[in-house]
Amino acid sequence: MLPAGNPQRSSRRRFLIPRGTEAWGWAVASIPIALSVFFIRYIGPVADGWAFRFGLDWFPSLGVSFSFYLDGLSLLFALLITLIGALVVLYAGAYMAEEKHSGRFFVYLLAFMAAMLGTVLADNAITLFLFWEMTTVTSYLLIGFNHREAVSRAAARQALLVTGGGGLALLTGLVLLTQVSGESEISALLLQGEDVKAHAAYPAILTLVLIGAFAKSAQVPFHFWLPNAMAAPTPVSAYLHSATMVKAGIYLMARLHPVLGGTPAWEAALTTVGGLTVVAGAYMAVTRTDMKQVLAYSTVGALGLFTLLLGVGSPSAVAAALLYLTAHALYKGGLFMVAGILRHETGIGEADALGGLWRAMPLTALAGGLAFLSKAGLPPFVTFLAKEETFAATLSAGLSTPLSWAITGAVLLVSISFVAAGAIVGILPFFGRRTRPDGDHREVSFTFFLGPLTLSLAGLAAGIFHKPLETWILSPAAAAVLGAPPDIHMTLLPHADLKLVLSGVAVAAGLIVYRLWSHRFRTVVSRLDVSDRMGPEAAYNFALRSVRFAGLLVGCRLQNGRLRQYLLLVTVAALALVGGPLLQMGIPRIGSAASAYPHELGLAGIMLAAVVLVTTARSRMTAIAALGALGYGMTLFFFLFSAPDLAMTQLGIETLSVILLVLAIYRLPSRSRFIGSERRLLHGAAALTAGAAVTVLMVHVLSRPATDRIGGYFLENSYRLAHGKNVVNVILVDFRGIDTLGEITVLSLAALGVYAILRLVPRGEKSRNERSAS
């Protein structure tokens, strides 16, 4: 747990020179920095209209390739991911200074970064999905990082189930899309928009893809996972839940805009869901007190805004969405980091419990104040431009007037909420009234406030130098969505028009909400709030409980821990499935026993005797020995019928099984009968029937002429293609190598399972006992 401002520790902490985990943070940050340099070199060519494609075959027969595509849109996201990623890694180094498993954290974070980069760069639809789900899984690990806390675990599972479930819908949608268009590369799909939109499957594709995007980007009704995911350490929230992962859905909608967008269904879905999300996020952001909750809901509002703008779909709206998205990544990441610093230093997460910290932490206060100004959208911050563009887009989108006004109203509402939320996190803890006489907080180290300060200053710089930003980054990105560069005219010079009035109203009203934002205000508002009890999260919880209940119901019946019942169930089920057809087929005539050699008959007799001994033996050891005899008899048959590979393997397996069984049985009590006679009869009947069924099946297989096309292929190509004369082995390691890979993986997991069940559990219990004793 995070120690709340431990004075001894902080007095020893150095300000400038990083050490320990902080130093590690600098080392790890070199990876995203190197990556960002790699992407920065592409800015020029991409702005000139080039797009880059590279990749390699993966499963060429299935149309799956490991291919990537870099154009303006992917470049914008790649830059955000790597640059903000570098700052987050540095920040995490300071935040995790007291954490024992910070190495693990860095690994998860970098894995997430790789997954996110893969998502925005993937060209192949299946590769895109793969990376998409990788972000889900790594975010599960990151949210549940403090896995000893039930809240973290529940939040991680919720994020996994909601976004993972959306991912499955997305997979179905993408597969449908590739089948309809015949293209699996997105760069090729982009040219097939008209065909796809005219196809009968278009509504299904649209619905499925949008469910995936909405779940990932926390749109209503999936929004509830995002605020809960604030159980994650703050670097995770700053990175995943503001700058990157939640924007994956936005990226996907922008990416597929040329393929799926522009239809009435698209516009209706995106504006409705986006509008609802905007209103929900705007409202809930100002009714929370925990700083991270405030920021999470305000992120929900922002994500709704981007969806809304993409739904409007006009060139100016798309450009505004991308500009706002960039601005949002800068200020929201900064604010999250500031909230994390406060939490880390004071141990307090509620905004209204803090105040007057600017004296103790002037530089952090500067970062927070700048982030607030940026979020509030005051000139010359880039958010001001974004807001202007947004209002311009919603006012002149060529929409019918009432709808246009409704959308503008929603944007105004969320802008007000942004101002208030920014003030709650960026201003109140530093400049609000001091609520507790607690003075031993001091400025955090350079590495710690570097991230938020850089991001806030970047928001300022992006606003001042908006021309290059527009030329090099935004125009190419918007061009990738629209097909042609949009006509953007950003200017910091205020025109006295409706946009400016709306911006002013937003700031003024936001400050009023902030002044009113008192305990009483929130009590009144939250009493009116039924979203906790009746919202989609309640539905999620109900579904989770139902699944658990159903699982218990089925599990208690079927998984009762008695091996013999599992065997009985499996046998009877198999018989029920194949018994009917087998009976209908009858028994074909094959050669009589007289045609067999006497030594074969003798061997068969020995095996039969072994079977009888296994089933009637009183002692387990006798049974095991008899079982071994049965297996060796089988081995001899393999030798007799010239299958040396099989025989050798069988010989080894039989030997080891006997030893393993002895070892396992050795630990069991010496009773040999556990069940009554009537049960034994039932088991015996099932066993005999199963044996008879298998015999009939084998006789059928043997009585058919072998259609040996596959065997012929292997025999022909074993030496020619795979340079091996032993066909069995060549099949194992080459022709069907992937099967073998799967099998040895299963084998290893089985061994790990045995190890875990027999070793790790008792030791864990022991240490728990020791801990409770001490």
Add this chain to the structure above:
Amino acid sequence: MKEHRFTSLILAAATQYLLPLLLFLSVDILLRGHNKPGGGFMGGIMGASALALFFMAHDARSVRRILRIHPRYLFAIGLLAAAVSGLLPLFFGKPFMTGLWWDRQLPVIGMVGTPLLFDVGVYNVVVGVIMTIFLTLMENR
């Protein structure tokens, strides 16, 4: 549980010499697998059986001493080797799991290529898995 021992002095003495011979044999089965009956799976079972025999004559601790590392690392190494052999062709612009061969015969080993690495992986997994289960069963008392 009492000390686990099949106290046969002859067996104990014999396995001292049998174990290296059997292990050599198992490696031979592994290496010749591509052209004659054998291969990683069979070789692995052979190797595990050799260790099991030694274990019956001695005890779990001496098996551990011979293995030097915990067998669970063996199957991890094996899986890694198999995965690497599948991934290597990707660096030569070929699909996953394409067999790559070095066009020179080595003495003893013969043709060297990614399928051989894969088979070595299978060998290690089999030995590692069986020995893990063995030692876990025997040492957990």
